Amino acid sequence: MEALYAKLYDKYTNLKKKKFSEFDEVNKEQEDKFLNFVTASEELMQHLTSENENLKERVKDLRTEITSVRLTKDKESLECQKLIIEQERKNKVLCEEVYKLKELIQEGDHSGSKQERKTPETAQMTTRKRRRQTEDVVERDIVSPETLLVTQPQCCNGSSSSATSCTFQALGEHLLGMKLSTYKEGEQVCIIASHPTSGFSFSLSLVNNSTGEESELLYKVVSLGTFERVAPKWMRDDIRFSTSMCPVFFERVARVIKLQC
Numbered sequence: 503m504e505a506l507y508a509k510l511y512d513k514y515t516n517l518k519k520k521k522f523s524e525f526d527e528v529n530k531e532q533e534d535k536f537l538n539f540v541t542a543s544e545e546l547m548q549h550l551t552s553e554n555e556n557l558k559e560r561v562k563d564l565r566t567e568i569t570s571v572r573l574t575k576d577k578e579s580l581e582c583q584k585l586i587i588e589q590e591r592k593n594k595v596l597c598e599e600v601y602k603l604k605e606l607i608q609e610g611d612h613s614g615s616k617q618e619r620k621t622p623e624t625a626q627m628t629t630r631k632r633r634r635q636t637e638d639v640v641e642r643d644i645v646s647p648e649t650l651l652v653t654q655p656q657c658c659n660g661s662s663s664s665a666t667s668c669t670f671q672a673l674g675e676h677l678l679g680m681k682l683s684t685y686k687e688g689e690q691v692c693i694i695a696s697h698p699t700s701g702f703s704f705s706l707s708l709v710n711n712s713t714g715e716e717s718e719l720l721y722k723v724v725s726l727g728t729f730e731r732v733a734p735k736w737m738r739d740d741i742r743f744s745t746s747m748c749p750v751f752f753e754r755v756a757r758v759i760k761l762q763c
Contacts, residue, residue, distance in 0.1 A: 589698065600676040603669065678752060679759065694724065697759055701727025709742060718742045721751070732762055 675682050680695045687707065696703035703724040710717050721741040726733050737758065743751060 596672070596676060599672065603673065679756065696724075697727070700729055700759065700762065701725055702729050702733075702759070703727070716744050716746065718744050719748070719751075729758070729762055734758065 671682055678695065680697050683694045683696075684691050685694060686692075690707055692705050692707040694703060694705050705722045705724055707720045707722075708717055709720050719742070721743070723738060723740075726737070729737070737755075
């Protein structure tokens, strides 16, 4: 019996060692997995922390950039408002000058009509005198049609000491709502008309017909400005039209400017 008990005890001891050995291996395997998991978690946490810091820096940079752009836009807006106010002031001054010019013209006509009412003889003498003066002025101021588009007085043909003293140019700019200037293209003088607000500008030059028919004007666009997308087709092309069609042409130009501005 004792030998049997001893044998059973040895068998029990061996089985117990085997089970403990298996448990140790399982525990060691689980411990290795847990350590690997902890290591991976720490690496992931470091990566996420670093990524979070980078995103914070990027957000900070974007906020700084947005602030800078906003300040720049505000400055540009202020500059635009200043330009608009300055342009309105200039327009107001020009309107006042034109109004004063009209008053002076009306006063001159009124005083002239009063003088003509004095006596029939005085009226005839005054009329003849004015006619002679007008003929003298026309003969003095008119130049060859090959060099100018229209008859020019001396204040417009460049002989005046100051271009700003040209009454006819100021009146023409007010009537058309555009700035007028001239330049020479070879022997020919061309007119440049520009609209300050939109940047639209074009040139007009005289084209003489060799057949003796009515002279024509050649329209060429210089810049469409802000009308680049909305300008009709005729404003983009070169156009030739008779001088008698000038009122219709400028009426169409004014209509486009009024619709878009």
